Amino acid sequence: MAYEAELKIKEIIQRTHNVKSFRLELNDDADFKPGQYMIVTITTDGKDISRYLSISNSPTEKGYMEFTKKLTNSDFSQRLNQLNIGDIVKIRYAFGRFTFNGEYDKIAFLSGGIGITPIRSITKYVVDKNLGTDMILLYGNQCIDDIAFFDDLDQMQREYPKFxxxxxLCDTTNCSLPVKVGFITKEIVLETIPDYAERRFFICGPPAMVDAMKKILIEGLGMDREYIIEENFKGY
Incomplete structure (x- = not known):
């Protein structure tokens, strides 16, 4: 069942130099699953523009719904970047099957860039509910300054030993973290997820990245397609 609402922006968070989160105020709990998306509609030049955006908070985080957007030169991004606290946004929710509610004991995530948004929702849900699920995330970005939700991910690792x-990172300049260099490859998957055959994989990112990750898992590692759940971010 889809819901519609016009909600007030209660908080705007700068995640990276070109990524922002928008928190929309709720009076009641919203009915959505971790990993789902919403349709966000804003008005620019007298016309409505809509985009499909993942819900980046967990159902365990009450009082708001959050979407996170990489800001580009598109009309939608430019108008979104002009919004302020107190402005109204129209949404329809919740959609999508890229979800997790504790169905598997072991899962892994392969993500790139802004594709982290539904994964942040899922991992936060697992941590808050203390589901006991063993989770590994491989998160690819250009450089350390492009890592969205860096502090959140770090805090969740500290709270939840099974994460x-x-x-x-492609560019490790000014980076003191123990990172892998380059792109996510078969070799990196084997090194960091040696028990990959025991896990369900969630892949989220641009279509080319999703296709490359599926090729690694299916052709490179011989995994069955049924063990892979994917979400393509076709536009930013």
């Missing part, structure tokens, strides 16, 4: 985050 491991591996950052994969």
């Amino acid at each position: 491991k985050v591996v950052h994969v």
